[in-house]
Amino acid sequence: MNITKLANHYEDDKILFSYNGVISQIFVKGIKNLINGTLTTHNNNIEAAILRKLFEISVEQLQNIMSYGKNNIQKDKTTYESEGLCILGYCTQNDKYFITTLNHIEKEDKEKLEQKLTKVNDMDSKQQRKYLRELLRSGVDSHSRGAGVGFLEIARRSSEKLKYSFKETTDGLFFELTIYI
């Protein structure tokens, strides 16, 4: 199905680039240049700190899709890829840039995702920083993947709460995440 149609667009959002396809580390390695090039074309005076945060957030979102997306494909021992949508845009309403990602997820992952996202959104930045340290401390030698550290790392760079939604379709369940800077 064409998942581009599932993404929540608003009349006054300006889409600066949109990618719908296989997300792999090769795409992630190129995202910094893609973001810097696209945004300096849109606004030549954009702050370096905004560019950096958009890059950092997009890496985390894309690598989440690679690791946890439904139907992700394992290419070798440590390499995964998965299909997804990635949009970089500018929202005139709140004068902010945003990154939206959307991907197919397992039905049973919805609850886990919701719990983690609600927990992160319910905390202020000080609490998030403290919770991040707790998670890191508890994880020494465990190497578990995705204990919520990723969402905390996204949240501390974001200027608003993490905006997310789940979309039920006849083709399955999709997860959309939008981060504003």
Next chain:
Amino acid sequence: MNNINLEKTEHTPAIDLDATAGTINITGDSYPEDSFEFYKEIIVWLKEYFQNPKDTTIININLPYMNSSSLKVYFDIFDIFEKSALKGNSTKVNWIYLEDNDIAQETGEDFQLDFENLDIILVSKEME
């Protein structure tokens, strides 16, 4: 033991581990897909080196960006540094960041809080 010298790539930092000089230098973004796999040989080297380190080990780390799995790995790496410091080995860490990079600064501050037995100095560099 052998030294390790890895060149910087788009998604991994330059890493220079020198057992003869007692220096550890790491510079660049770190966001490989599988950080535990990428840093495996680094961790093995560090564990071996700190069994019999130089009188003083100087560690310079400049990581403008780490993805969350690299952050977990560096937490483990700082644990190795601190264990060595607790054994009485002089282990000095310079945490280097550009002055406008508030996230890198905060990460350094958090490492100071979590590894209080380790000598970590925050070094803010001016923008070029």
